[in-house]
Amino acid sequence: MATEDDNDNTAQALVEEIVRRITFDTRKPAVAFVPEESVKPDLLGSFLGGDSYWSPxxxxxxxxxxxxxxxxxxxRCSDLDLPGYPTQGLLQxxxxxxxxxGCDLSANYDSEAENGNRCVRYIPxxxxxxxxxxxxTLPHIVRDPDRNIFTPFEKDFHGCALRAEHIxxxxxxxxxxxDPAYERVISQFDSEMVAEAESVLGDVEQAVVDRMSAESAASWIQVGGYPVFTQSDVRADYDDELVLLKVDSYDDVLMWGDSGCANFLIRRNDLEQLDFSHVLYTWDCL
Incomplete structure (x- = not known):
């Protein structure tokens, strides 16, 4: 007769196998950019924030x-080695x-071409x-309600270099x-096995989500891979949209509202044409 520990081990093994299969089915290449907070920005390299930038x-x-x-x-695009992304030049x-x-929360890909309060610039x-x-060179600014000047950066942060790592x-x-990835995988298991795991864990899908979150390779700053949304997915056709840049909140460096995340999303055809006029810039928070 199976013991309580046996049932728990069986349920946990099911969760691990579901996670393994979803991970295998959905994995995408990405470049994680690791902040080197003690290294000053190289204005011809990859960096975060700062008080100046290089401009032709x-x-x-x-x-x-x-x-x-x-x-x-x-x-710096030479830091990227991702299918479809540029390999030379700078993306600012x-x-x-x-x-x-500078974000227009009601914008879509087409209307973003008219958003003059943000810019994604490619220098080839x-x-x-x-x-x-x-x-x-720009004056260092912080959130200043009296002057109506705001940035997501904390006041003592003056920029840092970024080191690329492929993931x-x-x-x-x-x-x-x-959801469709989870449904495809869960349908591969016997329904009675899943029901038994539910009786032990309460919610198999939530257990899978928790395990995947704990094991995620996603990084704070990233090109490629998947976006992160704290409210809901804003994309209309996620088969044709790529992550040009994802920047998550990070204590003592920058904060998007209440622990939010910013995404710059681009349609595959626009990226192939090196057309960055319609990049969808969006961020949301808790």
């Missing part, structure tokens, strides 16, 4: 009202200083030497892809 001709990128857009991150992500950091050729007259990431339960 030294021309700053400005918002619709002429105010400067501030650097959220820069990715600049955001506004309004209370939503990186010079070998940094020209001082092509450095745009494979499985789908997370905040993406619309998770």
């Amino acid at each position: 001709g030294g021309v700053p990128v400005t918002a619709e009202d002429g105010s400067p857009l501030y650097p959220l991150a820069q990715i 992500f600049l955001i506004g200083t309004d209370s939503l950091y 050729t990186v010079p070998e030497v940094l020209a001082s007259d092509e450095v745009v 494979e990431e499985a789908v997370n339960n905040e993406c619309d892809e998770f």
Whole structure:
């Protein structure tokens, strides 16, 4: 006769096998960018935040009202080795200083071309030497309600270098892809086995979600892989949309509202054409 421990071990083994199969079925390549907080930004490399950035001709990128857009991150494309992504040049992500950091929460891919309060800029050729007259220096700013100036960065953070690491990431339960992936896998097991696991664990799917969250390879800053949403998946067609950049909240560095996450999403065809005018910039929080 099976003991309580036997039943628990059997249920846990089922969860582990479901996790293994979902991970195998949904894994995607990605590049995780690890902050090196003690290393100053290289303006021709990959970095997060900071008070300056490199710009051809030294021309700053400005918002619709002429105010400067501030650097959220820069990715040196030679750090990427992902199918369909550029392998040379720089990708710059600049955001506004309004209370939503330049994000239009009602935007879609087509309307984002008209959003002048954020910019994703691709610079195809990186010079070998940094020209001082092509450095745009900005005053360090923090959240300042009196001046209506806001950034997600904490006041003592002045930017840091990013180190690239290649990873494979499985789908997370905040993406619309998770439910069909879970249903495909759970249908491969005997229903009585699943019911017995439910009687032990209470909710097999939640146990799978918890285990996958604990084992996730996802990183705080990432290109490729899957986006992270704290409210709901905003994508209309997740088979044709790629993560150009994901930046999650990180204590003592930056915070999107109440522990939120920002995503820059691009349609596959736009990325192939190196057209970054329709990138969907969105963030949500708890």
